[in-house]
Amino acid sequence: MNSQENSSQPLGGSFRDPSGHVFTKNGRILRTVNPSAAPDFEFVRQTRFYQEAVRESRLIEARLVDNEELGEEARQAVYVLEHPALPFVSYPYEWAFSALKTAALFHLDFHLEALEHGITLSDASAYNVQFIGARPIFIDTLSLRRYRSGELWAGHSQFCEQFLNPLLLRSLVGVSHNAWYRGTQEGIPTRELRRMLPWRAKLSRRVLTHVILQDTFQRLAQNKIDAGAVPIQNAQLPLPTFRKLLTDLRKWIAKLQPADRERSLWQDYAHRHSYKSEEVKAKAAFVHQFVADNKLRIVWDIGCNTGDYSVAALQAGAEYVVGFDSDQGVLELAFARARELRLNFHPLFLDLANPTPSQGWAQRERHGLQERATADGLLALALLHHLCIARNVPLAACLRWLVGLAPCGVIEFVPKDDPMVQVLLRFRKDIFPDYTRDRFLATLSSIAHIGRKAAVSATGRLLVEFFRSPNHPRMVRVS
Amino acid sequence: MAWAVVLILLASSQPLYAYVDPSTGSILLQILLGGLAGILLLGKVYWRRLKHRFGFRERASASLDSQEERELPGK
Secondary structure, X not given: OHHHHHOOEEOHHHOOOOOOOXXXXXXXXXXXXXXXXXXXXXXXXXXXXXXXXXXOOOEOOOEEEOHHHOHHHHOOOOEEEEEOOOOOOOOHHHOOHHHHHHHHHHHHHHHHHHHHOOEEEOOOOHHHEEEEOOEEEEOOXXXXXXXXXXXXXXXXXXXXXXXXXXXXXXXXXXXXXXXXHHHHOOOOOHHHHHHHOOOOHHHOHHHHHHHHHHHXXXXXXXXXXXXXXXXXXXXXOOHHHHHHHHHHHHHHHHHOOOOOOOOOOOOOHXXXXXXXXXXXXXXXXHHHHHHHHOOOOEEEEEOOOOOHHHHHHHHOOOOEEEEEEOOHHHHHHHHHHHHHOOOOEEEEEOOOOOOOOOEOHHHOOEOOOHHHOOOOEEEEOOOHHHHHHHOOOOHHHHHXXXXXXXXXXXXXXXXOOOHXXXXXXXXXOOOOOOOOHHHHHHHHHHHEEEEEEEEOOOOOOEEEEEEEOOOOOOOOOOO | OHHHHHHHHOOOOOOOOXXXXXXXXXXXXXXXXXXXXXXXHHHHHHHHHXXXXXXXXXXXXXXXXXXXXXXXXXX
8 A cells, every 4th residue: 555655546437538547646636638638628728617617616626737746657748737636436326316417417517618618528427527515526627628610429328328318217217227327337328228118208309319219320320331331420510409409408307307206215214203303312412522522524424314413423523424325215315405505415325235346447447435435434323233134244244344444433233122123123033143232342342442332212222432443454445 | 211311411521529439329310410400490591581482571579580591691
């Protein structure tokens, strides 16, 4: 790790575009601008669009630095840029429906505004949009380049696969995009979406255009037409039609809603009888003190639900909270809360028993959850029983994993006779003799120092602060 | 039919500037959309000329249309 820190490391996802590459060096994020991209970069950089977008945090800041800062890797570069590090890099397969929709609309608006200034985007990768809280930001400076009159929208099919199709999958078929998107990494293929769509959906003009016709043309081009005979290299798209294409997609996407609108399992969890308001207050107060005492900057709220305790952490002085939950319904509420209150709270989809892996080219293109473990502290409230009892993960393994994620945290132990645990055990044999309060405390104290403890409910729910032992293995951070 | 339209509409010289493969399906779709927009515009212009010939005058509300006409060559 130390030997890597002094040398520059190419960052996973930036190798495809020849315009430049992104490197990390001593925790700094540096981007090369290669000779082929330099004229476009110079043009874009002096436009009012670029300057305003950076000022309004819609485009990541890019400070020109001396090429020497990057060393050998900058040998061919005309410029080297330095970007500020984001609090957390997330991927579209970790986004809730409304986050993906927000990113799609943002991408279209950004492109439309760019076109007004003679600039276009060279691609439509969803990975180029990141979030700070619920606010999207465009992070690929070199995707911006001068618009050439009459050119096609090069990113159209990519936009469909990475933004439009995953949204259609949920709103027309009722299936969440996350698992499939994680599998393909490049989105939902148009051809496969077409096969899944109900016939009624295919009657829509827009589905017909962007899904059916696009796929039909693709097939024709592959099967019937000799590629050389069609001079598509010379094709043109007039600017007004280009704009119309973007605005029409924008109108369409703005109206998309999940087809599965019934209340999700956990959406009203916080209001159920098993939760008493004094209990919620006691937990929030415990979290508040933990975050304030330890002056935590970045907190992970694992099993965040709608974000009550994430908000408590922010109120206690945390700068940024990343929340994780596997329930689409509560994620929608959490995202809406973060957006409406402009919180530095970033809720993400995650199945804790199967966290995001490192994947893509050489398994280094997109980082797994553990490789992005940058939290100063974590919250794992009302979580343990879901992993230990609902998913059969041994208690000790759960605790080791959680303690590896952050140097300190708060873990809640929910005893077996709690009504919520009884629900999980309702139809199954109790094969969890180790799931006891004593075993929980003994295991935790073997890998961490235990701080404050508080019983927060009549049923014996227990909140415990932990501080990781120096010899406990931590998760690997990549950058 | 659509295929024929696409072939007819291929014109001019504009190289593609993409490092991503824009996919042939998407290119053909955009050619079609661009072409259809062109045909619509052309149709509108001729329809107006026809109306003009038969003595129908443009109303003041058609300010956008008259702007289009100004831009037409030879008008």
